[in-house]
Amino acid sequence: MPIDDLDQGYVVRLDAAARSTDSSACxxxxxxxxxxxxxxxxIADHYVPALARWMGECWVADEMSFAEVSIGVARLQTLLREVGPDWRADVIDTDGETSVLVVVPDAxxxxxxxxxxxxxxxxLGLSVKLWLGYRAEEAHRVVAEARYDAVFLSLAHHGTxxxxxxxxxxxxxxxxxQPPIVVGGAIVGPPIDIRTATGADHVTNDVNxxxxxxxxxxxxxQTAPREMRS
Incomplete structure (x- = not known):
């Protein structure tokens, strides 16, 4: 959702909270x-991603420093864990649920x-293992430890x-x-054919x-979520 479609009062206040010296402000x-x-x-699907993109645009326009953006995005990522305590555990298909491995390469x-x-x-009811900082030498251990139904890779730049x-x-x-492998993230789009360049089975930024x-x-x-932790 575009940032202009959100409640602008809360967008401004969330931006200020993410930059605040108070780590609990968000x-x-x-x-x-x-x-x-x-x-x-x-908050998780619209406000946080939109504000993170806006911070990135501000950095490109030299309106925010790299340090400010890094701190702000880190605060927003922490907020995702705060608003979604039920969504954060790494679970590996222990009860027959569909399981997905989400990978972010080390680079x-x-x-x-x-x-x-x-x-x-x-x-959506899927069992998810989140693997941040992928290292090639760990591939066999992590991928072979469970039968994943799909592997999603999140990529941001063409240098990787x-x-x-x-x-x-x-x-x-x-x-x-042999689960299907999907590539998504900021890397998706012209001029490069990401599927051909990476060998992925599918390329899309649309979860559905x-x-x-x-x-x-x-x-x-969906199961009704518990109250956010204080």
């Missing part, structure tokens, strides 16, 4: 937003999108394409059941499309 504001009718899902510095994606998938192709090759060799392409089913309803 969580305090989020609780107020929830009391006033903004759902935890809306990538942007992990917020993957954390948000993992939360979305868990709310060559290494990503190697990552996908290693994952395919290590996985016992990714699930459809991988033929993964989700539960029809």
């Amino acid at each position: 969580a305090i504001l989020a609780r107020e937003m929830i009391r006033n009718g903004i759902t935890r899902e809306e 990538e510095q942007h992990t917020l999108g993957a954390v948000a994606l993992a939360g979305q998938l868990r709310r 394409l060559e290494s990503v192709r190697d990552i996908i090759t290693l994952i395919k060799k290590a996985a016992v059941n 499309e990714a699930l459809r392409l991988c033929r993964l089913s989700v539960r029809s309803g």
Whole structure:
């Protein structure tokens, strides 16, 4: 959702909270937003990603320093954990649920999108293992420890394409059941054919499309979330 479509009062205040010296400012504001009718899902799926993108644009325009953006995005990522305590545990298909491995390579510095994606998938009833800081030497252990139904890679910049192709090759060799591999993130889009460049099975930034392409089913309803931790 574009940032202009959100409640601008809360956008401004959340931006200030993310830059505040008070590390609890984002969580305090989020609780107020929830009391006033903004759902935890809306905060996680719309407010946090939109504000993170806006911070990145400000850095490109030299309106925020790299340190300010790094701190702000880190605060927003912490907020995702605060608003979604039910969405954060790494669970590996212990009771027959569809399981997905979400991977961010070690060379990538942007992990917020993957954390948000993992939360979305868990709310849909999928079992998710979030692997931040992928290292090639760990591929066999992590991928072979469970039968994943799909592997999603979150990528931000084209400089990692060559290494990503190697990552996908290693994952395919290590996985016992050959799950489909989907690439998403800021890297998706012209002029590069990401599917050809990486060897991925699918390329998309649409979660529902990714699930459809991988033929993964989700539960029809969602369990009511618990209250956000204080």
